[in-house]
Amino acid sequence: MDGDRGNVSPGLAEIVNTYQADFWGEIVNLLDQMNLCMVNLEAEPGNKSHLVALCQLFHTITGLSTLLQDAVCHGLSKATEELVEASRKYGSNAELSTINQFIQSSGFLRRMALNPGISDEPRFFGEVSQHIQAMKQSQMDLLMMVRQTLEKEVRIGEILIHDGTMAKNDVDDVLDKQKKSMGSMKFGEILLKEKRVDATDIIQAIRKQRIRSASPGCLLAISNEQIRLLRELIKNLYATGQSVHTDALLRFGSKDQFSARTATLVHDLAALELVLAALGRVPLSLAFSKLKQTLGSLFEESRQFVRIDTTGDDTEVEKDIADRMVQPMAELVALIAAHDRELNSEEVLSLIELAAANEKGVLAIEIATDSRQEASKYIHHQKYEQIAGIITQLGGKMVVDDSKQGIRIRILFSAREGIV
């Protein structure tokens, strides 16, 4: 409540300080008028005009308390105003207990107006805080009661408009469509269908664009780090959404509109994360061509004859991995070629195959040669250990498999953990 004292520009605060007594006096006048309103309300609890008048009086006091910079007074009048407003909008009759709460608020405000220092007293402060809590609870109870009893779709729409969830025009559109199509449909069913995002289409569109543009990594000016941060944020939002959805299911059941909306939220967040994950991936063709360029000059200098064949160039990998894996892979290929040269004469043409594939979420890149080399030579080679270290740092692992046909080194990367 301390921080909730309204906002007054510094210049204005300075001026109104001199009017403090006048403002408190004005509040007393308003409270006197309020007494008449409360009497009328008790006599005619169903007459909304009394609640409107009461709400306006509390609104004026809230405004004046902003000028007075009195947090207790501001918090109290604002909470009472909100309860009056809720009673006016959602209650058919003003309950006696609610009217008593208005009277109590008026009593507290009068004590503050007549004894300006009283709000600093801990006991008074405690009483007011308790009273504010009780009013907030009454407001919640009222809203819950309305929510449970209102079955008319129009009223549900009213709540959505009141909460600011939907604009009035949108609610009317949904209701119109609903009436025209299926009378048995629940409120919002069409709306939820219309707002669902199909991530598959978006991802496909992005991929098509990549192929057309021929510059796979440069479609968006967004760094890998930014994508990673965005994905992290969405993961956090997703976790929060999941927990809200679980709560909604427990409290209101799966058929409730709020539960349905939270389910849509969670679904959309997962879809968004997929889109971002797709944005962060590039086809391996770029990495393969860089690798060939790097090795081409190296082999030319050392007068080695090596042919590198690649398959699975379209296989996608996260861009930072694609960038960083070029060097260790190039060194690995160079190592294989060097061993091949040791085994054979200089003139022999070494054939090295690079094949990439996505196997159940694991990216596998296989470097294979048909020359009969011993796997142990690799595993114990210092250079191999260095390369294996780099691959591990990138989150992958290397597996060497030797057979009679030749040697195969498989580099395996598990996909980064996403929502889906």
Added chain:
Amino acid sequence: MKALIAEDDFINRRVMQLFLSGYGKCDVADNGKTALMMYQDAQTDKKPYSLVCLDTGLPELDGQTVLKEIRRFEKDKAIFGKDGARVMMLASDVRKDLLIEAFRAQCDGFMLKPFRKRELVAFLEEQGLIEG
């Protein structure tokens, strides 16, 4: 958020427009009569303003009168409380009676010119017009 700024001073009007245009559509009026007409038209077209900033010293119709007319219009249309527009009064100087009259006429905030953007933003947040 859709806002209407009623201010006769060009610079103040422009500054307010710059402040508020980041939060949504922002219309301007240089006198009270036009402002009231724009407000009523927007209500009739079912595209109401969520915020109206009124200078107290507007020509043709002063800010206080426009405020009263706005609330009268809302009452006729059975629009009460938070369903109506939030009205912020802007003044170059303040008098006690002016402040009391403004709050009695159901304004939602009062600011002394010149003010900083953060003060305006704090008001918008408090009124739930923007998220903090």
